[in-house]
Amino acid sequence: MSAIIQTRNFNLFYGTFHALKDVNIDIPKNMITSMIGPSGCGKSTLLRAYNRMNDLLEDVSVNGEVIVDGKNVNDPGMDLVELRKKVGMVFQRPNPFPLSVAENVLFSVKIHRSAAPKEYGDIIEKSLKAVDLWDGLKDKLNTSALNLSLEQQQRLCIARLLPVKPDILLMDEPCSALDPIATGHIEELMHHLKANYTIVIVTHNMQQAARVSDYTAYLYLGNLIEYDLTKKIFTVPKDRRTEDYLSGKFG
Amino acid sequence: MFKDRIVELKHKLIQDASLVEDMIGKSIRGLLDRNSGLLEEVINTYEPRVNDYDRDIEKMCVELIAQYEPVARDLRMVIMIIKMNKDLERMADHAVNICESGVFLLQNPVMTSSDDLRLMGENSVRMLKDSINAFVNEDVTLAQAVCERDSIVDDAGDKILKDLTELMRGKIDVIPRCLQLMRIAHNLERIADLATNISEEVIYIVEGRDVKHHPHD
Numbered sequence: 001m002s003a004i005i006q007t008r009n010f011n012l013f014y015g016t017f018h019a020l021k022d023v024n025i026d027i028p029k030n031m032i033t034s035m036i037g038p039s040g041c042g043k044s045t046l047l048r049a050y051n052r053m054n055d056l057l058e059d060v061s062v063n064g065e066v067i068v069d070g071k072n073v074n075d076p077g078m079d080l081v082e083l084r085k086k087v088g089m090v091f092q093r094p095n096p097f098p099l100s101v102a103e104n105v106l107f108s109v110k111i112h113r114s115a116a117p118k119e120y121g122d123i124i125e126k127s128l129k130a131v132d133l134w135d136g137l138k139d140k141l142n143t144s145a146l147n148l149s150l151e152q153q154q155r156l157c158i159a160r161l162l163p164v165k166p167d168i169l170l171m172d173e174p175c176s177a178l179d180p181i182a183t184g185h186i187e188e189l190m191h192h193l194k195a196n197y198t199i200v201i202v203t204h205n206m207q208q209a210a211r212v213s214d215y216t217a218y219l220y221l222g223n224l225i226e227y228d229l230t231k232k233i234f235t236v237p238k239d240r241r242t243e244d245y246l247s248g249k250f251g
Numbered sequence: 252m253f254k255d256r257i258v259e260l261k262h263k264l265i266q267d268a269s270l271v272e273d274m275i276g277k278s279i280r281g282l283l284d285r286n287s288g289l290l291e292e293v294i295n296t297y298e299p300r301v302n303d304y305d306r307d308i309e310k311m312c313v314e315l316i317a318q319y320e321p322v323a324r325d326l327r328m329v330i331m332i333i334k335m336n337k338d339l340e341r342m343a344d345h346a347v348n349i350c351e352s353g354v355f356l357l358q359n360p361v362m363t364s365s366d367d368l369r370l371m372g373e374n375s376v377r378m379l380k381d382s383i384n385a386f387v388n389e390d391v392t393l394a395q396a397v398c399e400r401d402s403i404v405d406d407a408g409d410k411i412l413k414d415l416t417e418l419m420r421g422k423i424d425v426i427p428r429c430l431q432l433m434r435i436a437h438n439l440e441r442i443a444d445l446a447t448n449i450s451e452e453v454i455y456i457v458e459g460r461d462v463k464h465h466p467h468d
Contacts, residue, residue, distance in 0.1 A: 211253070211319055
């Protein structure tokens with residue numbers, strides 16, 4: 001297993017609250033890894049530690065290491081813009097910009113000036129194709145993204161990350177605002193995307209973790225309790241606490 | 252995703268069935284052609300491979316249920332594959348029993364006509380082959396035909412039993428060989444029963460209809 005993210009003795013505090021405790025976990029490249037656990041267990045906090053989104057909150061302190069592609073993201077010299085290009089994020093509710101479909105896809109390219117205008121057409125087509133939106137939207141590129149269905153909006157939010165060529169896609173409850181059919185479609189999309197990207201997903205839906213991920217991490221009260229192949233976690237978990245959580249005895 | 256995993260699982264079961272089919276065929280051929288090499292091959296080479304398939308398929312089914320919580324037809328498919336896998340593993344054990352008896356018989360002179368055993372063997376293999384074809388093509392008509400053919404094997408088994416009982420009267424020296432032949436007939440009968448089970452399981456997958464123990468429902 002080649003790890004693209006390594007978390008070493010990582011601790012995170014919100015003020016005095018110890019939210020992540022000595023977490024050690026290797027996230028494998030081109031796989032889907034799920035983080036599961038009851039509310040407040042630290043799974044979203046851990047996800048946000050991978051592209052330092054926790055920096056946006058007040059009074060957060062960390063120690064230990066989060067190494068993404070060989071570099072400790074908490075090093076003072078870390079270029080956060082570069083980090084977040086490499087490690088993109090999709091949120092719970094689709095959050096397209098109030099712009100056209102095309103402008104959404106090109107947003108980061110224009111900010112970073114990472115492509116010439118003559119390449120824009122190609123970028124839009126490739127990005128929308130990667131999330132299976134091209135066929136449905138190729139004639140509606142100038143439509144406002146806010147007019148799309150929730151599922152299309154979430155796909156667009158994923159497409160929006162792709163032009164800056166990320167390696168890792170972080171997804172925080174990406175389907176919680178979607179109906180079961182749309183959820184199935186996004187899960188299938190994740191399955192296709194993993195050929196080119198590493199995906200880390202936080203989900204409250206245990207069955208979603210079971211269905212989509214190759215590896216599953218179970219967190220509880222800021223501790224990483226168990227981390228293994230999803231098929232092992234869901235058939236023969238080693239820790240009793242994982243078993244109790246999976247079988248609904250608590251959480 | 253679930254669809255791909257089911258395809259992989261079905262593929263694995265078909266490979267397993269083809270091994271078992273070979274085992275039964277070779278056990279009968281080894282016995283009737285007095286070829287001990289075939290009998291040894293079934294015992295030493297084939298059986299461990301079928302055991303590996305048994306473990307792998309069972310594990311795949313458990314993981315599929317845990318990860319995807321299948322329902323309706325998908326659930327019937329996974330649960331029936333668990334049963335078919337067991338049926339195949341039992342068939343392989345029966346083939347080994349036949350070979351073990353065969354090894355004994357090959358060390359002794361031929362005693363009776365082998366027509367009925369051949370009939371049982373050929374029918375058992377064909378029943379297994381057809382039940383797996385019914386599974387692959389989800390062909391209920393073929394599955395039903397397999398269930399109906401079970402009586403051919405049962406009748407041949409009854410005839411062998413009767414003939415051997417007759418033969419044993421007053422002839423102590425033939426008893427060990429007769430007992431081994433009876434064991435072989437019994438094992439072939441069980442193989443045919445298990446092929447029938449697979450066909451019943453196919454009907455349950457395709458139509459959700461349970462025809463076990465009451466085939467005319």
